[in-house]
Structures are given as structure tokens and as C-alpha cells.
Amino acid sequence: MQWATLAAAAALFAQNVAAQQMLRFACSQLVVERTDPLVNPGMKYTPHLHQIVGGNSFNVTMDPANDPATLSTCTSCSFVQDKSNYWTAVMFFKAKNGTYHRVPQVGNGGPQGALQNKGGLDVYYIPSGKVTAFKKGFRMLAGSATNTDDSKVNKGNICHRCWTSSNENTFVGMQPCSGTDTVAIPADTTCKMIRQTIVFPACWDGKNLDSPDHQSHVAYGQGSGATGGGACPSTHPVKLPQVMYELMWNVTTFADKSQWPTDGSRPFVYSMNLGGSAAHGDYVFGWEGDSLQKAMDNGCTLNQACPKAGLTTQPAATYNACNKKQQAPEDVDGWLKAMPMGEMAIKA
Numbered sequence: 411m412q413w414a415t416l417a418a419a420a421a422l423f424a425q426n427v428a429a430q431q432m433l434r435f436a437c438s439q440l441v442v443e444r445t446d447p448l449v450n451p452g453m454k455y456t457p458h459l460h461q462i463v464g465g466n467s468f469n470v471t472m473d474p475a476n477d478p479a480t481l482s483t484c485t486s487c488s489f490v491q492d493k494s495n496y497w498t499a500v501m502f503f504k505a506k507n508g509t510y511h512r513v514p515q516v517g518n519g520g521p522q523g524a525l526q527n528k529g530g531l532d533v534y535y536i537p538s539g540k541v542t543a544f545k546k547g548f549r550m551l552a553g554s555a556t557n558t559d560d561s562k563v564n565k566g567n568i569c570h571r572c573w574t575s576s577n578e579n580t581f582v583g584m585q586p587c588s589g590t591d592t593v594a595i596p597a598d599t600t601c602k603m604i605r606q607t608i609v610f611p612a613c614w615d616g617k618n619l620d621s622p623d624h625q626s627h628v629a630y631g632q633g634s635g636a637t638g639g640g641a642c643p644s645t646h647p648v649k650l651p652q653v654m655y656e657l658m659w660n661v662t663t664f665a666d667k668s669q670w671p672t673d674g675s676r677p678f679v680y681s682m683n684l685g686g687s688a689a690h691g692d693y694v695f696g697w698e699g700d701s702l703q704k705a706m707d708n709g710c711t712l713n714q715a716c717p718k719a720g721l722t723t724q725p726a727a728t729y730n731a732c733n734k735k736q737q738a739p740e741d742v743d744g745w746l747k748a749m750p751m752g753e754m755a756i757k758a
Contacts, residue, residue: 432536432638433651433705434522435713437463437487437496438729439529442512443736444750446497447472448549448624448692454738458555459500459681459750461515463530465493465696466734474547474620478696484732486530488713490722494696496533498608498655499555499680499689500742501595502749503664506671509758510746513659513678516603519579522712526726534654535702538612538638541651543703544695551624552610553690560593560687566609566634568689572596573603578658586636586656595678595686599665603658604678608691610653612639613646624692651706655691683749 442461450456451471462468465482472478472495482493501513517527525532553568569587583589586607596604611628618627628650632640639652661678670677682688701720710716715723742750745758 431709431711432534433489433710433712434525434532434534435488435492435723436517436525436527436726436729437485437530437533438527438726438732439463439515440466440468440486440495440732441734441736442500442529442742444738444740445470446692448551448694449555455740455752455754456738457682457751459742460497460692461500461529461531462495462497462734463487464495464694466732467493467696468495468734470737472694474549477546478694479546479698482696484729486729486732487533488525488723488726488729490724491698491701491720492696493698495692495694496531496655497692498531498606498657499682501604501606501659502679502681503661504671504675504677504679505669505745508748510749511664512743513661513664516578516658516660518605518656518658519577520581524579525713526730528726528730532656534636534656535651535706536636536638536654537651537706538640538649541612541638541649541706542614543651543697543700543706545619546695547619548695549620549624550610550628550693551690552608552693553688555682555688555690556684557687558684560685563593563687563689564630564634565591565593567630568609568686569593569607570595570686570689571605571607572598572601573605573658574600576602576662578603586654588635593686595676595680597670597677599667602662602665603660606655606657606659606686606689607636608655608689609634609636610691610693611646612650612652613642614648614650615646616648651702653693679749681749681751683751
């Protein structure tokens with residue numbers, strides 16, 4: 411009886427999520443490199459490695475006066491009108507012998523259907539009532555790349571899920587960042603994939619397009635999780651579309667526990683050589699014109715073309731082909747002697 415109740419609840423959740431009005435689309439990898447124009451503008455070989463998706467005007471400085479929507483000639487995201495840039499840290503597997511290997515990524519399935527990615531991540535824009543789209547020059551950061559304390563992270567906004575199915579189209583668990591999801595990166599040989607979720611604040615002060623810490627101009631509303639954001643505080647009264655990143659790290663090839671570290675260190679870490687508490691995401695707005703506002707106002711949904719908002723989609727082969735050469739060149743694939751931090755990456 412209990413299993414039947416849980417199954418019914420899961421099915422109801424899947425129906426509700428599938429019916430919820432939101433954009434949900436794939437973004438393939440544009441480049442993997444050590445740059446970070448938000449936190450370390452102008453710096454090459456930044457302290458840790460990132461994977462970047464979106465418009466190909468991404469560069470080391472990303473001057474806020476420059477509009478990615480007009481400078482980009484292609485986007486690695488499925489919506490043609492979205493030249494924004496989205497990036498996160500990279501997950502590595504640490505072997506018993508001390509070498510590191512970048513964990514591959516796959517597209518994400520779930521109740522809304524599969525998305526095709528060549529690396530990269532899935533992006534959500536979830537409205538809650540009437541929302542105000544981001545303005546040209548807007549940027550923000552979710553999470554902290556230096557945090558080592560799981561208790562300082564709201565599990566409803568940044569979390570990881572052990573995905574016990576090798577098929578990403580088989581939905582596992584309930585809504586993002588709920589149930590048995592953890593702030594820490596799971597370390598369990600039953601995990602075929604690890605899903606990472608990063609939920610951004612959906613409340614804005616209505617004035618500043620950025621702030622020195624890239625966070626103070628935005629705030630989380632009441633509640634947490636992928637709900638579109640709760641009621642906003644008086645300090646940040648403008649409701650934004652809730653941005654959410656979803657990443658599927660394929661850990662299937664690292665399931666042999668005899669290869670895991672025996673010194674007590676974690677088998678899976680992010681490129682800061684830290685665990686899930688340091689998970690973070692960066693966002694630079696770059697939608698063309700008022701296309702995002704029209705998409706929110708006209709109920710555009712999932713990864714479907716939306717003529718009312720002028721949204722068009724491109725096939726996976728097209729957005730997969732939107733790539734960029736590393737601006738901080740180094741070989742970050744295969745087995746590495748050490749995490750690419752400080753010195754250039756060295757092959758094992």
C-alpha cells in the first residue's frame with residue numbers, strides 16, 4: 411500500500427511538472443576552460459575550471475556594456491534568441507592513485523521529455539505569476555565556490571541526486587532538491603549518474619544589474635526549490651523568472667570502488683577540489699530584445715518554438731556545433747596528474 415501511494419504521488423508530480431508553464435531547454439558545451447569573467451574578469455587560468463554554454467561572444471572580460479545578443483554569431487542553446495551565457499564548475503573523479511578525470515555529462519530526461527546535450531546543461535526559466543524579465547547587462551551568481559560547510563547551503567536551492575538508472579529518461583525521485591537529495595555529492599556505487607541542481611534567486615532590487623558580490627542585488631523569495639520563487643522581500647520586490655540549471659554527471663564508468671581513494675578523500679569533487687557545498691553557477695543575460703519577456707507573458711513552454719514571442723528553436727546538430735576555442739589553452743580531458751588549479755593541466 412505504501413509503495414502504491416508513493417508511486418501515485420510520483421506520477422502526480424510528473425503530471426504537474428509537465429503541465430507547469432516554463433521554458434526548459436538544452437545547452438551544449440561552448441568551451442571548457444579556466445576563465446570567469448564574472449568573478450575574475452580579464453584573468454586567464456583562473457583558480458578553477460568551468461564549463462560554459464550559450465552565446466559564442468563569451469570572453470575573458472564580458473564588459474557589461476556589450477550585449478551578447480548582438481555580438482554572438484551562434485548559441486550552444488536550443489533557442490536561437492538566447493545568447494546568454496551560463497557556466498558552472500566541472501566535476502572530477504579522483505582515483506586511488508591521485509589522478510583526476512573529468513566526469514562526462516549527458517542530457518536530461520524526466521517527465522517533460524529528453525533533451526539532447528553535447529556536454530553542457532539544461533536551463534529552466536520558471537515564472538510565478540507576472541514576472542519581469544532580466545535587463546541587458548544583468549548578471550548574477552548562485553552558490554559559493556569556497557564554501558566547505560554543507561549546513562550553510564539551502565538544500566532546496568543547491569543539491570545533488572543519486573540517479574540509480576543508467577537511462578536519464580527514467581525519472582528518479584520527486585521534485586528537484588527534495589526527498590533524499592543532498593548538498594554533498596553522493597558517493598555510492600549504486601549511482602549511475604549524479605544530477606546537480608542549481609536554483610537562482612528570483613527576486614531583484616529593481617535597480618542594480620549587478621553587485622560587487624554578484625548576489626546582493628538579488629534575493630530568494632519565501633520557500634525554496636523549483637516553484638518559480640515565493641513572495642519577494644521588500645528589499646527586492648521585483649519578481650524575476652526563476653533560473654535553474656540541471657546537470658547530469660555520468661559516473662557509470664567510475665563505479666569500481668577498488669579505484670576510489672582509500673585516504674578518506676572524496677571520489678567526486680568539483681574543480682575547486684571541493685565537494686557539493688561549493689557548487690555554484692554563473693549567469694550573464696543575453697536574450698535578444700524583449701524575447702524573454704514575451705516568452706514569459708505568452709506562456710511559452712519547454713523547448714518548443716513559440717511564435718507569439720518570436721522564439722525559434724534549432725536542431726541539436728546546430729547548437730552542438732556552436733563551439734569556441736579555449737582562451738586559456740590546456741588539455742583538460744583524459745587522466746590528469748593533478749586538478750587544473752594554478753599550474754596548467756598536466757597529463758598523467
